[in-house]
Amino acid sequence: MLDDAMKSQLQAYLTKLQRPIRLIASLDGGERSAELRELLQEIAGLSDQVRYDESGNDARKPSFVIAREGETTGVRFAAIPLGHEFTSLVLALLWTGGHPPKVEPEVIEQIRNLEGEFKFEVYMSLTCHNCPDVVQAVSLMSIVNPRVQATIVDGGLYQSEVDERQIMAVPATWLNGKMFASGRMTVEEIVAKLDVKSEQREAAKLSAKDPYDVLIVGGGPAGAAAAVYAARKGIRVGVAAERFGGQVNDTLAIENYISVLETEGPKFAAALEAQVRHYEVDIMNLQRADKLVPAAQPGGLTEVHMANGGVLKARSVILSTGARWRNVNVPGEQEYKNKGVAYCPHCDGPLFKGKKVAVIGGGNSGVEAAIDLAGIVEHVTLLEFGDQLKADAVLVSKLKSLPNVQIITQAQTTEFSGAGGKLAGMDYLDRTTGEKKHVDVEGVFVQIGLVPNTEWLKGTLELSKFGEIVVDAKGHTSLPGVFAAGDCTTVPYKQIVIAAGEGAKAALSAFDHLIRTPAHETVTA
The missing domain is CATH 3.50.50.60 (FAD/NAD(P)-binding domain)
Structure with missing residues (x-):
């Protein structure tokens, strides 16, 4: 699961543990559970301070808890935290094991003094470069304050859960069963929202x-x-x-x-x-x-x-x-923002796996987004307002070579529409003929500048x-x-x-x- 370089690096980090920790897994007989077992066993084999067992009984399988020895609660990953989240995993291990975080002392004190019970669930994707900030923030909070619980959920691994909660953009943070925030947040921002007197x-x-x-x-x-x-x-x-x-x-x-x-x-x-x-x-x-x-x-x-x-x-x-990011400023954009209308293909693209999406914008950002998405989704429709794409020639050539991409120029977006609180399509005006047209898509990525x-x-x-x-x-x-x-x-x-x-x-x-x-x-x- 981990290559030799990653093992060597992780082993060096684990020498910083000041107290023993446990990796408590909740597994079933599936392939992803087998992958998680392999990862956790490899981690446990790198330090005498880390113990692995499969005594967990969480409903989400596969998942695991990083807990202090003698305890059964801690940061829970309903994920196989590699990719962008590998650093989040390492930090959760270190912090649980007593290694001090690089956070200002007054922020730590604010976390300790939070009043109430806070059950966080953070939905992320392993390709999202914005997600680790939120993942690490709530992980730290749960380690510092026992009244805070943190569960990190890979949206790609728990697609049915994502669909049920209509999560179409990550990171998506839920608190006590309700939507708390969408998008990147630092620990200071999260604490400020919870601490009403901080402002x-x-x-x-x-x-x-x-x-x-x-x-x-x-x-x-x-x-x-x-x-x-x-x-x-x-x-x-x-x-x-x-x-x-x-x-x-x-x-x-x-x-x-x-x-x-x-x-x-x-x-x-x-x-x-x-x-x-x-x-x-x-x-x-x-x-x-x-x-x-x-x-x-x-x-x-x-x-x-x-x-x-x-x-x-x-x-x-x-x-x-x-x-x-510039908005399209047409009806439905704000209504379906983070419910199908998105601005970061790297973050939210995995949530649209196997679905039809559109990209608005034919510059470098738009064409790069369409190329990236084409490897994940069923079909990409790229719409450009002008009569030709403005991206670099090498990118345009790559885009045109992809079999599941349609390029439409002279297209003026006019409206986003949907049903049940989710985006279902978009309308555009053919600037050549004046004809109004519709595209059935579940996601639209806006890439039209700043x-x-x-x-x-x-x-x-x-x-x-x-x-x-x-x-x-x-x-x-x-x-x-x-x-x-x-x-x-x-x-x-x-x-x-x-x-x-x-x-x-x-x-x-x-x-x-x-x-x-x-x-x-x-x-x-």
Whole structure:
């Protein structure tokens, strides 16, 4: 089951166990139970601190619990956790065995103090690169707090359960038998949703912070680069971000960042954050800005008001709020979002195994999605608004070679429709003939580009007709002391390497502004 390299790596990790643990399996006579037995026996054979038995009697078979010795409850995997979830398995083993997690102490304390009983079920797929964050979060919570239960369910392994609960996007998190959240979440986000008083406490903490020399709003590649370049000047730097790494977290493979031959989005995002923390930048995660108040006079303080009520102040501000997937904005899209309308083929594709799906968008993202899905689903219909696909020729050639793919150009999506709360089809207008047409599909993957996260800035500074922040060659916006960088700006070509360069440029411009503009308020270092 595990190759020699994986065994050697896992054996080294298991030396970190501080107390004995048990792998308690619930199995039947099926092939997948045999696979799970083989995996668990291999793991147990790598350490004297790990014991395996088949005394479990859970209704989900195959499944297993990672429990402390002498106990029968713990993190349950209704899965054979390989692929993207192998790391989740390793961490669950280590944490159950007493190895401390790399989580801030205040978050651990928040988890311990949660009041109530919480029974989490996380539905994931082994090909989903967004799922491990949620899996690891609820696993950690169940290990820290005995009132929290965590069951991790592979949607591909328990397809009937997924169908019954009408789960059409992963990760899907259920709490106490009801839908709790869909999509990627960190442990901090989950705890914040459960701890109703956390928002007020956080707002007070933000407002009490001393002003920054440079405050960066957004933690993607542009924001991270800006933070590093600003911090290296020896000034006070803060980063307020909804999710550090931004949209990079949702990128599967990165193969065009210079000096990095190949990596994955979440790994790249983690490296960005690690480098920023190296420079002792004040990182404020889970923070969404909703108002910008310009400085009243040159050298004064600009305010950034956060959605939780907190207010941050700074002598200069760099806006790097990035962009998000563009919606089609037709009837039925919001109604069937995560019920057939999806945006991540790598995450949700396995849930549509053997079914008919569509992809909207003929650029590189859309064509790559169609190619990936063609190997999983029964049939893919790709719809492109223009008269030809815009993707690279090599991708188009590959797509056209696949027998279960239909390409429709000059197609304008007009509506998503369904029944019983699930998507059943979509309508489009043939732009050549004017004829309205219908496609029967159970899933649609929208891949039509990005929209900048700048709605909160309307009326405050100059935006383009596309909602992008207008910047000059040095990253200046229309407001003195306010700079911008990355996918939220008018700079062309939305690429990671370009965003990083623009972030560095904005930081240098902000520093130049600081040394040329006398301060009207003292900044505490």
